[in-house]
Amino acid sequence: MKKTTTHNGNLLSSFFCNIFGHKYIVSKKVTHHIKEYKCAHCQMQVTTDVTGHLSELTPELQEINDTLEDIFNKKHRANANQQVA
Ligand SMILES: [Zn+2]
Incomplete structure (x- = not known):
C-alpha cells in the first residue's frame, strides 16, 4: 500500500532532499539512544x-x-520513585 498524497510542496521538497539530503529534526525521543526523526x-x-x-x-x-x-518510561518512573538513601 502506497500513499498517493502528493502535495506540490512535498514533491518539490522530495526533489530538494534528493539533491541536498534530508534535514532531520527529532520528532520523538524513545530512549536515551533511540530517537525518531522527521525531515x-x-x-x-x-x-x-x-x-x-x-x-x-x-x-x-x-x-x-x-x-x-513504554518500557523506558516505566523504568524511568520506577527509578525516580525509588529514592533510597
Ligand atoms: Zn527530506
Missing part, C-alpha cells in the same frame, strides 16, 4: 535502529519504538 522538508520519518543507524520508520519499527518507549 523538515519532505516529512519523511526515520528512526535509530538497533545498530545505531537511521532506518525508515516502518510500522514495524514504530511498534518496536512504542514498546521501547
Whole structure:
C-alpha cells in the first residue's frame, strides 16, 4: 500500500532532499539512544535502529519504538520513585 498524497510542496521538497539530503529534526525521543526523526522538508520519518543507524520508520519499527518507549518510561518512573538513601 502506497500513499498517493502528493502535495506540490512535498514533491518539490522530495526533489530538494534528493539533491541536498534530508534535514532531520527529532520528532520523538524513545530512549536515551533511540530517537525518531522527521525531515523538515519532505516529512519523511526515520528512526535509530538497533545498530545505531537511521532506518525508515516502518510500522514495524514504530511498534518496536512504542514498546521501547513504554518500557523506558516505566523504568524511568520506577527509578525516580525509588529514592533510597
Ligand atoms: Zn527530506
